[in-house]
Amino acid sequence: MFEQDSIDAGAVLTQADLAALTAWMDARGLGSGPLESVRPVTGGTQNVMARFDRGGRSFILRRGPRHLRPRSNEVIRREFTILDALAKTDVPHAGLIAACDDESVLGGAVFYLMEPVTGFNAGVELPDPHASDVTFRREMCFSIVDAQARLGAVDHVAVGLGNFGRPDGFLERQVPRWLKELDSYAAFPQYPGPVIGPVAEVARWLDEHRPTAYSPGILHGDFHASNVMFSYTEPAVVAVVDWEMCTIGDPLLDLGWLLATWDLPGSPDEFAGELARRGGLPTPRELVARYSERSKRDLAAVDWYTVLACFKLGIVLEGSYARALAGKAPMSVGERLHNTTLRLFDRAQSLMSGE
Incomplete structure (x- = not known):
């Protein structure tokens, strides 16, 4: 049949x-x-x-x-x-x-x-004209930011998501939530502990500089360049994919997530693959400027959201390393992601110091 x-x-x-x-x-x-x-x-x-x-x-x-x-x-x-x-x-x-x-x-x-989406993942492939035209590639990147701004502009209550998440106290919960996750890796006896950079320093800085207010909205939760699909004929995002970490929270964390993973030193193509390898991408400052053009949200604390993204994602990836040491994931993957965690905490420290 x-x-x-x-x-x-x-x-x-x-x-x-x-x-x-x-x-x-x-x-x-x-x-x-x-x-x-x-x-x-x-x-x-x-x-x-x-x-x-x-x-x-x-x-x-x-x-x-x-x-x-x-x-x-x-x-x-x-x-x-x-x-x-x-x-x-x-x-x-x-x-x-x-x-x-x-x-x-x-x-x-x-x-x-x-519905199937007619498009491609630029982390895996980059067909022409995207591969050969740097202007196309730049517009692809701006299209990612445009999609983020559109998502952040959605009235989640109006579309039926009023009870979807717990927006109250969302920012306050982040640091203790992810420190607890990091502590949980001690359950793997082979894991030597989080030798991944200034965790306590970053956590303290996040608590001390946390924005005092925010406007809740839909948060994708893992919004980077490999979690979108692009048109084959235009430099445009045709679908945002992999919504498994979505919630109602602060949409600016999605922008911070993109900036945290953008052209990351030591792990330049971990999150953008072929797109990153081709180069000619906009700078983080240009991405923020584009978001500002498309959104009414206050971006004064954008560095804080980027540091939080580095902190959270670094801890998430370190879990793969802990599982790899316990034989529950390939060691090659665990070591690669551990290296990415180190780079994320390096980036967080640089942003904290104003570099």
């Missing part, structure tokens, strides 16, 4: 999954006939993604990893909730087709179907 291409769809979906998915789609009038050309969609996520065709229409399925983690379903629910809300906005994203909140359909996993 299920037609597959040369890639074994069983790598991501079993025959039982496909049968259950077909019945679920039948009940909702989502096409008819067999699921054709079922194949995995690769990417930098551990969640399962598969593309297939049915009745002349293409679909992308996304669910948690094959071996579900405690929060896997919660993450997927957050993703399809945000995609549903974004349909009412001008933020570029993959359109949500339908979501399944019933864990029994796919053996314990909730899932959703979304």
Whole structure:
């Protein structure tokens, strides 16, 4: 009943999954006939993604990893909730087709179907004219900032996300939340402790310089150059992807995240890949100026948000190193990300000192 291409769809979906998915789609009038050309969609996520065709229409399925983690379903629910809300906005994203909140359909996993996006990830590839035209590449980068500004301008209450996160005290929670995460790595006996730079100094500086007020909005949570897809014909973002860390918080942290990961010394292509290797990118100052043109948000504390992004992301990446030392992740990946953590804390210290 299920037609597959040369890639074994069983790598991501079993025959039982496909049968259950077909019945679920039948009940909702989502096409008819067999699921054709079922194949995995690769990417930098551990969640399962598969593309297939049915009745002349293409679909992308996304669910948690094959071996579900405690929060896997919660993450997927957050993703399809945000995609549903974004349909009412001008933020570029993959359109949500339908979501399944019933864990029994796919053996314990909730899932959703979304529209395929015609575009490319510049962290992986850079076709012409983007590769050969520096003006195109600069405009690609400004398009990332434009997408951030659009997201930050969304009234989250008006699009139905009034109860989606906990915006009260969001900034105050950040430092203790991530220090606690760093402390948790002590559970891996092989981890020698966080030899990653001035953690306590950065934490203290963040507490002392924290903005006293902010305007809540949708926060993507991992907004860097490899988490967007670009048009093949224009220097424009056609979709922001990987919404698994989204919440209601301070959207300026997304801008700080982009600046923290931008052309990072020692890890120049960790977050932008081919785009960074081609060069000719705007400076951080130019990115901030573009955001200021597109947003009404006060950017006086942009360095603070960038330092917070360095702090948070560095601690997140250090977790991969701790797991690698415990044999739970490839050591090559752990060491690479540990090096990136060192560079992030170097950048934080430079910003704190006004360099």
